[in-house]
Amino acid sequence: MKRLLLILSLAFPLFIKAQNYIVNLAEVKAKIQPTMWGLFFEDINRGADGGMYAELVKNRSFDFPDAFMGWKTAPSRQSYGRNEVFQIINNAAVNPNDPKYLQVTVTKPENVLLQNEGFGGVTVKKGLAYQFTLRCREQVAGLKLKVEIVNSKGSVVGSTVQEISRDARNDGAFKLLQSTITPSDTTVNGRLVLRFEGTGKLDIDRISLIPTDTWKGKAQNMRADLVQKLADIKPGFMRFPGGCIVEGDDLTTRYQWKKTIGPLEERKLISNQWKDGGASGRAMPDYFQSYGLGFMEYFQLCEDMKCEPMPILNCGLSCQFGAGEVVAADQMDEYVQDALDLIEFANGDAISTVWGRKRAELGHPAPFHMKLLGIGNENWGPQYVERLELFTKAIKSRYPEIQLITSTGYTPNPQFKYMDSVLRAKHVDIIDEHYYQTPNWFLMNAGKYDNYDRKGPKIFIGEYACHSVRIGNSGNKNTMLCALAEAAWMTGLERNADVVTMAAYAPLFAHVKDWQWTPNLIWFDNVSSYATPSYYVQQMYSLNKGTDVVPITLNGESIAGQDSVWASAVVDRKAGVLIVKLVNPSSVAKVKSIAGLKGGKASLTVLKGRPEEVNSLEMPELVKPVTALMTVKGKELKLDLAPHSFTVLRLNL
Known part of the structure; x- marks a missing residue:
């Protein structure tokens, strides 16, 4: 096979001589695992x-050490004798995996209700159906159960009357009851309310509210x-x-x-x-x-x-x-x-x-x-x-x-x-x-695996993330620099895929108001979510994985970090493309020429932004990759690598 070289020329400031990057398509340095x-x-x-x-209900089975955590009751448990209406039954001897349930006893008609706060509020969307379920067992007939979703002002936005079926009565077994609630309005900081009307005694467990989308x-x-x-x-x-x-x-x-x-x-x-x-x-x-x-x-x-x-x-x-x-x-x-x-x-x-x-x-x-x-x-x-x-x-x-x-x-x-x-x-x-x-550390250790034993065990980078400050500190942010x-x-x-067989960023998710660790790949609240710049880096690598690593060098040596540019090159034999990844974290733009091309279709995906920039719920796409399609005419393509950018170039072979 004829040796095919692609020449990538880096334009330095005028007083510095230009240098050439070489990608050797004839040599396969390593096979890339599908699991990479x-x-x-x-x-x-x-x-x-x-x-x-x-699930929108917190502590749905009353099994937290404080069995009422997440719940409020009316009348209060302390209002006229503790647990006169609401009593937690410990059933661990019968079912140690679901040791508790709630027994509701109403001897005189009054406003008896049970309210769940959800995870920072119960959030529902207008017009979307929600599946309500609970397990129940009727001890004394007479109670009717009305289920409501209320907004932050206490107004009802959705409700259903949950019939206590005959097979939930007096046979000693819990039965699963279910119904659908479709809210008439969207609410963010709502509550799930169970109202008990009439008199009677009812055992309930595993109260659940789940959206159908x-x-x-x-x-x-x-x-x-x-x-x-x-x-x-x-x-x-x-x-x-x-x-x-x-x-x-x-x-x-x-x-x-x-x-x-x-x-x-x-x-x-x-x-x-x-x-x-x-x-x-x-x-x-x-x-x-x-x-x-x-x-x-x-x-x-x-x-x-x-x-x-x-x-x-x-x-x-x-x-x-x-x-x-x-x-x-x-x-x-x-x-x-x-x-x-x-x-x-x-x-x-x-x-x-x-x-x-x-x-x-x-x-x-x-x-x-x-x-x-x-x-x-x-x-x-x-x-x-x-x-x-x-x-x-x-x-x-x-x-x-x-x-x-x-x-x-x-x-x-x-x-x-x-x-x-x-x-x-x-x-x-x-x-x-x-x-x-x-x-x-990450910039200086991009060549860490260059000299690893090629015949030894494979390496799994099971957890990694760049921290803008010390590990675990709440000041850590998912910045563009990271x-x-x-x-x-x-x-x-990627260059060492014959040694490194898998890698994963960690942690994956974090609630914007309820977290213990940062940075994280994806942030969310009860309504929406956003991807971080780190997420887009992960995605750009995974969507451009390739099948084989090919060498990319500067003057015969690895270009990791030379002139503040980090790079790797792979080919995708199935798609018939060369994929070059180029990272320019510096504040200086770099100009590159790729010569020796056949011409044809290509794409350029660029993620760029100021080093301190982060995405947020308010601006979820402040930093986001942009892809441009192009047609390469002739045998040379000239590209600008923007300051603080990550570029993925796909070229037809």
Whole structure:
């Protein structure tokens, strides 16, 4: 094959001699995995409950430690004898996964109501149908239930009368009742109100209000605008469910996947690891995991987005910054079995395997074809290595095709060096590295993987984000400068795709008024959401992934950071295009010529803005990429790289 060179000429100030960039299309430096750019999801910053999960009712099953958290009652519980009307019944001996329910007893007609505040208010749209459901059991007949949605002024914008059906009476079992409410007006800071009329006694549980415009109308009940932003990235994988919540404050609050599948009343609510605020110190004492989104929903979401599922499991260690609990090595059978059962749940035959049948019973007979499994999150030290060996031996002997992702801790420090050396000596499949660093660090480390061992384990950058100030500080913002630093860093990941097989920004979501950590990829309130400059960087890489890395050099050397320009080049054999990514974080414009072209169609996508600029709810598209189509006439194309810009150029081969 004839060697084909594209010459990219950089125009320096007039007193500096111009230099040439060379892209060698004849040489394939590395194959790019379909999983290269993906997503990391964790229920932090209201990412699930109050965020991606579309449920509008907080503490819907009264299972918070304070069972009335999120609720107000009239008459007040203290007004004429505590719990005379409203009484929390602890039913843990019968159903430990749904231990509480509310018993309402009305002996004389009066204004008895129960009101839920939602997640920073109940938000509804005019004309959109909302599905109201509750589980109830009638103990003494006579109560009628009227359900209302009221606005911030207390005016009713939607209501329904919920009939207590005959099969909810006196047979000892809870029954699911449901109806539809269509608001006559839009309200943002509303409330859900249950009015009890007449006299009688009624047990109620799992009160729910969910919009009918969930993503693709799926029964997983995910908020459409948030999930669509994920789908628009076209991720290669999604890592779930975290993050620190995998570890738990202690082992009792670790994430246990088997408790997140099946009927909602069988999904045991637990405290969220992030309720105390983590590094930010922003405590959220009402932050719990309802598991309305569980492993079944995560697997189905990955399937819908056509990306690889990447579940992460607890390895027998709780958060090593918290209680630091360790399961004895001779008592690890339950933890290892959970991993084996998860693989069977994801991939097992729907008839001949126990957990494959369970998946089929939940409505998904076909396997999910899971290939990736993480063992532990940000764990380190000899205690992690000892437990990893137990998982590896059990899983590889039964499922050798499963690629195991192993932890190196939480940051590049001496602990990381120890873990990296140990894991390499054990020839693990994939090593997980996490980086939360400053813009300068990301810019200066774009060549980090240039000299990594090409025959060693693959690298997964499981979490990374550029922080404008110190980690966890509330002053961190998703600035354009941070996005450009990430884009520059990603050129190095892409150039070294034979070593770096996957990468994901973290965290993914944050509620603008209810968060513990920043920066984040996508921000939202109860009405709308916006993408950050960092989001657009992720999207521009993922939509322009390519199939093969080709060399791009300046005077025979990597151009990472030379003259304040970072670059990478790939080809997409399927689409028949060369894709060049160019990052100019400096304040000086750069002029480039690309010579040796055949001519034809091309496109140029540019993300640019002042270094301090950020998007917001008020200005969601202040910083946004713009794409221009062009026709290249002749063999040369001249381009201007704007100051503070990230450019993706696609050229026909």
